[in-house]
Structure formats: structure tokens, C-alpha cells
Amino acid sequence: MTQNKYQKSCFFYLILLPAVLVMLWLTIYPVLNVFTLSFFKYNYLSDEKVFVGLGNYIKLLKENLFMEAFRNTLVFSVLATAGEVILGIALALLFYGHFRGKKSFMIIAIFPMMVSSMVICAVWKTLYHYDIGLINFLLRETGAQPVGWLIDQSKALFSVVIIDVWQWTPFAFIMMQAAMGSIPEEIFEAAQIDGASYMKTVFSITMPILSDQIMLLIMLRTIDTFKLFGKVYALTQGGPGNSTETLSYYIYREGFSYFNLGKASTASIFVLLVVAGISFIYIGKILKKD
Amino acid sequence: MSSITSSKKHPLFWVLLLIITVVTLFPIYWISVTSLKSPVEVISSRPTMLPQAPTLENYVSVVKSGFFRNMFNSLLVAVSATLLSLTLSTLASYALVRHNFPYRGNSLFLVWVLVVKILPPVVLAIPLYSVFIKMGLLNSRLGLIFVYQVYTLPYCIWMIFGFLKALPETFEEAAMIDGAGRFYILTRIVLPLARTGIIATSIFSVIAAWDEFLFALLFIRTPSLQTLPLVIVNYIGEYETLWGELMGIGLLTTLPVLFFSSYVYKYYTQGFSVSLK
Numbered sequence: 001m002t003q004n005k006y007q008k009s010c011f012f013y014l015i016l017l018p019a020v021l022v023m024l025w026l027t028i029y030p031v032l033n034v035f036t037l038s039f040f041k042y043n044y045l046s047d048e049k050v051f052v053g054l055g056n057y058i059k060l061l062k063e064n065l066f067m068e069a070f071r072n073t074l075v076f077s078v079l080a081t082a083g084e085v086i087l088g089i090a091l092a093l094l095f096y097g098h099f100r101g102k103k104s105f106m107i108i109a110i111f112p113m114m115v116s117s118m119v120i121c122a123v124w125k126t127l128y129h130y131d132i133g134l135i136n137f138l139l140r141e142t143g144a145q146p147v148g149w150l151i152d153q154s155k156a157l158f159s160v161v162i163i164d165v166w167q168w169t170p171f172a173f174i175m176m177q178a179a180m181g182s183i184p185e186e187i188f189e190a191a192q193i194d195g196a197s198y199m200k201t202v203f204s205i206t207m208p209i210l211s212d213q214i215m216l217l218i219m220l221r222t223i224d225t226f227k228l229f230g231k232v233y234a235l236t237q238g239g240p241g242n243s244t245e246t247l248s249y250y251i252y253r254e255g256f257s258y259f260n261l262g263k264a265s266t267a268s269i270f271v272l273l274v275v276a277g278i279s280f281i282y283i284g285k286i287l288k289k290d
Numbered sequence: 291m292s293s294i295t296s297s298k299k300h301p302l303f304w305v306l307l308l309i310i311t312v313v314t315l316f317p318i319y320w321i322s323v324t325s326l327k328s329p330v331e332v333i334s335s336r337p338t339m340l341p342q343a344p345t346l347e348n349y350v351s352v353v354k355s356g357f358f359r360n361m362f363n364s365l366l367v368a369v370s371a372t373l374l375s376l377t378l379s380t381l382a383s384y385a386l387v388r389h390n391f392p393y394r395g396n397s398l399f400l401v402w403v404l405v406v407k408i409l410p411p412v413v414l415a416i417p418l419y420s421v422f423i424k425m426g427l428l429n430s431r432l433g434l435i436f437v438y439q440v441y442t443l444p445y446c447i448w449m450i451f452g453f454l455k456a457l458p459e460t461f462e463e464a465a466m467i468d469g470a471g472r473f474y475i476l477t478r479i480v481l482p483l484a485r486t487g488i489i490a491t492s493i494f495s496v497i498a499a500w501d502e503f504l505f506a507l508l509f510i511r512t513p514s515l516q517t518l519p520l521v522i523v524n525y526i527g528e529y530e531t532l533w534g535e536l537m538g539i540g541l542l543t544t545l546p547v548l549f550f551s552s553y554v555y556k557y558y559t560q561g562f563s564v565s566l567k
Contacts, residue, residue, distance in 0.1 A: 009389060011472045012389035016389075018382070019443065027440065033416075094306060105307065108311060111318060112314060114497075116544055117503065118503060122522055122536050122540050123320055124317065126536075126537075137337050181559070229504055271410055275410065
């Protein structure tokens with residue numbers, strides 16, 4: 001029997017091993033490596049590698065560009081998440097219940113999240129174009145001033161937010177409408193019999209019941225928007241000025257354009273810490289659920 | 291709006307529905323019509339809602355410039371990365387579901403998987419770049435298949451772990467009494483039972499890998515090895531106004547994925563799981 005038990009656990013170790021090895025290779029090793037590098041001044045081109053202790057950390061905290069990247073990432077993440085979650089809930093409320101053509105409408109409604117991100121960047125770049133873009137054309141036709149969507153420092157980040165909201169509101173919508181579908185209709189009927197107004201029903205019944213799912217949705221969107229890289233690379237390259245510089249883009253540029261591997265690693269550790277902070281709640285919630 | 295549950299809708303409801311449909315579909319419509327316009331019409335300062343002289347010339351040059359080669363790269367990498375992840379994650383999840391590893395190994399492993407899912411991938415890029423150079427995996431599709439495990443493996447483990455956990459143990463116990471081996475039980479009993487979940491996981495994983503941009507950008511140099519997101523970005527950057535061709539590539543890249551829309555909708559609505567991403 002002990003022999004058998006030994007064999008049994010041996011089997012489980014054996015089948016877990018490949019995944020563990022891949023995770024070690026692709027994630028644990030890189031994180032440890034980044035952590036070590038963050039204490040060095042290390043430029044890949046000049047190949048000089050000097051231990052500077054916390055030097056990189058202090059330098060980064062004092063660096064305007066890094067702080068700007070941090071601020072932009074936060075602004076983007078908060079605005080995009082808020083926009084998507086609020087619109088998603090509003091749409092789920094609006095399209096609650098049955099109506100003709102609901103299924104087709106829902107399938108069309110999720111198209112934006114199915115389209116490849118780079119294709120989305122491409123089409124929005126044409127729509128946003130200052131001289132020959134459709135949006136500015138319509139603005140001019142109606143007598144308004146054209147807007148420098150991606151070339152005006154004060155607007156570029158918000159233009160990227162709009163794209164993200166267009167792309168991911170469907171995700172919030174479909175998640176919220178699935179969650180609302182699981183609430184028994186009798187609850188609403190009972191509230192109506194008691195004479196509760198629509199708004200009152202929404203805020204004192206629907207929202208509290210959905211609070212867990214709304215929290216999860218906010219976490220998922222915050223995590224995802226915090227990674228913002230591809231849209232910035234394709235649309236603005238961090239500009240104009242540094243108005244769309246994000247943390248991911250900053251690390252990419254320090255590491256792969258300037259080859260300051262030490263500094264890029266330090267920035268990576270910063271991001272890791274911030275993300276760990278954000279996701280602490282998320283992980284706690286998920287583990288509790290299991 | 292007086293009633294939250296009634297199926298009779300106010301006319302305003304249908305107006306809102308129309309507006310939302312238009313906002314949702316317009317960019318996709320714009321991709322389609324722009325791809326059918328001539329290069330001159332595309333850069334006209336008065337954009338036209340319909341192509342005045344519809345032409346397929348954009349598609350011809352897109353195909354001539356090797357679109358299908360790049361599409362093949364995308365498909366090959368996305369499908370292979372998903373198959374690799376599925377294999378690794380099914381094995382690992384089964385072990386995690388049916389065995390208690392010492393030192394709270396199960397929870398530790400799952401938390402690590404979640405952390406990687408949450409982490410911006412650029413954080414891992416610098417060390418992975420040097421590791422992949424040393425192993426000769428840079429600028430190769432095989433390298434891309436491996437590095438995409440950073441996305442697809444945590445995702446697949448998390449999903450498949452959930453599906454396997456929901457399976458009752460009774461079938462496996464019965465098979466064990468009949469003297470079936472562990473591996474037989476896994477492949478012949480557990481996998482068929484978890485089939486729906488595995489299919490769903492693979493679809494979402496293929497879509498994610500199909501869309502990946504960062505590592506493709508860092509790891510692939512040769513144009514003939516590029517995946518579609520890279521081709522699109524090059525167009526955006528280098529050929530500022532070749533919008534017709536750009537939108538042609540865009541539509542061809544989008545169509546295969548849109549095909550899955552109704553599946554994705556069904557999946558979400560049936561509420562298999564909410565932690566999809």
C-alpha cells in the first residue's frame with residue numbers, strides 16, 4: 001500500500017513538473033533577474049555594469065519623465081475603467097429583460113472586443129486624423145473647430161481613453177448583463193408592488209446584489225488598462241510631449257531603445273510593486289471564493 | 291421606463307438601441323468601406339461614406355505583399371502556443387485538483403499564476419530577451435510560441451483548474467477500482483468530461499495570442515516571420531496614408547475572429563466563469 005501511495009504522488013509530481021518548469025523559466029527567473037539588475041547601473045551598449053544599490057530607485061523617484069509616466073498610467077487606468085464600468089452597467093440596465101432581436105443585438109454589441117487591438121488603433125487613427133479624418137471633417141461641417149485628437153498634448157491621452165472605452169465597454173456590458181440575468185425577476189416585481197421608483201430599485205436592490213461582480217469587473221479592467229502599451233506604441237509613441245508616456249512604454253524605451261537595462265529593471269520593479277498592491281485585494285477575493 | 295421587467299419598450303428605447311448599434315458598428319463599417327476606396331479617394335479632405343468607385347486594388351496589393359504568409363505566422367503561433375499551454379495546464383491542473391502538495395504548494399502555485407496574469411508583460415521582457423538570444427530562439431516562430439506561454443499558460447491553468455475542480459470524483463474512483471491506470475483515467479475519463487471547458491479555454495487563448503503585440507515586436511525582426519499585429523503597426527508608422535491597404539489588412543485580420551462572436555456571447559451568458567481574462 002505504501003508503495004502504491006508513493007507511486008500515486010509520484011505521478012502527480014510528474015505531471016505538475018512541466019508547467020512548473022516553464023513558469024520558472026519564463027516568469028520566476030526573469031523576475032529575479034530584473035530584481036538583481038535594478039541595483040546596477042548597466043548599459044547594454046557600453047557594457048559597463050556598476051553596483052549602485054538603491055541609486056536607481058532614488059533617481060527614478062526624482063525623474064520627471066518617470067513620474068509623468070506613472071501619472072499618465074493612473075489617469076488612463078482610472079478614466080478608462082470608470083467609463084467602461086459605468087457605461088457597462090448603464091447598458092445592462094437599459095437592455096435588461098427581453099425584447100425582439102436581443103440576441104443579435106448582443107452579438108453585435110460585443111464586436112468591438114473581438115476586433116484585433118491593432119486594427120482598432122488603425123481605424124481610430126484614420127478617424128482622428130487632423131486634416132483628413134472623418135471626425136474633424138464632421139466638426140468642420142457643423143461649424144466647430146477641428147480638434148487635434150492625437151497631436152494636442154492636452155487631449156491625446158483622453159483620445160486613447162475613448163478608444164479603450166469603445167473597445168472594452170462591451171466586455172463590461174456583457175458581464176453585467178449576465179450577472180443581472182441571474183437575479184430572480186420576482187425581486188424587482190416585489191419592489192414595484194411596494195411602490196419603489198425605478199431609480200430606487202436600481203440603487204437599493206440591483207447595485208447591492210451586483211456589488212461583488214462590479215468589484216471583479218473594476219479589478220479586471222484596472223489590471224488590463226494598467227498594462228497599456230500597444231495603443232501608445234501604435235498611435236502616439238508616448239507623445240506629443242510626454243503626454244501619453246505610460247509605465248509600460250517607459251520601460252520599453254529605457255530597455256530597448258536606450259539600453260539602460262538597470263534603470264528599466266528598476267522601473268519594472270516599481271510597476272511590479274504597484275501591481276502587487278492593486279491585485280492584493282483581487283487575489284484575496286478570488287482565494288476566498290475558492 | 292416605468293417597469294424594469296416588462297417587455298413593452300418605450301420608443302426612446304429603440305432610439306437608444308439604434309444609437310448604440312451605430313456607435314458600435316461604425317468603426318467596423320469604416321474599415322470595410324475604406325478598404326474598398328482608391329488611394330486618392332482615401333486622402334480626400336471630404337471623406338465619402340461610400341466608396342465612389344469601389345475597387346479591390348487594396349486587397350490585391352495586400353495579398354501581393356505577403357499577407358497570407360503573415361496570417362499563417364499568426365495562426366501557427368497562436369494555435370501552437372495554445373496547444374502547448376493546454377497540454378501543460380491540463381496535466382498541472384489535474385495534479386492540483388487531485389493532490390495536496392506539501393508546504394501549501396497548491397495555493398502558492400495558483401497565486402503565482404494569478405500574479406503573472408496580472409503583471410504587465412513588459413516587466414519580464416528584458417531578461418527574457420537575453421535568455422532567448424542565448425538559446426537561439428530570437429527572431430523565430432518557435433521562440434514566439436514559447437514566450438506566449440507567459441500569457442496563455444497562466445490563463446489556461448486558471449481556467450482548466452476551475453473546470454476540473456467542478457468535476458465529481460466518482461467516475462475516477464470507479465475506474466480506479468476497475469484497475470485503470472492514472473494516465474488512462476486522465477485521458478479517457480477526465481478530459482472528455484471537461485471537453486466544453488477545454489474548448490472554451492482554447493478559443494479565448496487563441497484570440498489572445500492572435501492579438502499579442504509586445505513580444506512579437508521585440509522578438510521578431512524578419513518581415514517574413516512577422517505576425518499580423520506587427521504588419522499593421524508597420525503600416526500605421528511607415529505608410530502614413532496607405533489607409534486603403536491598412537484597412538484591407540484590418541478587415542482580413544478581423545473576420546476570422548468575428549466568427550467566434552456568437553460563441554463568446556453564449557459563453558459569457560451561460561456564466562461558466564467570470565474571471566475570463
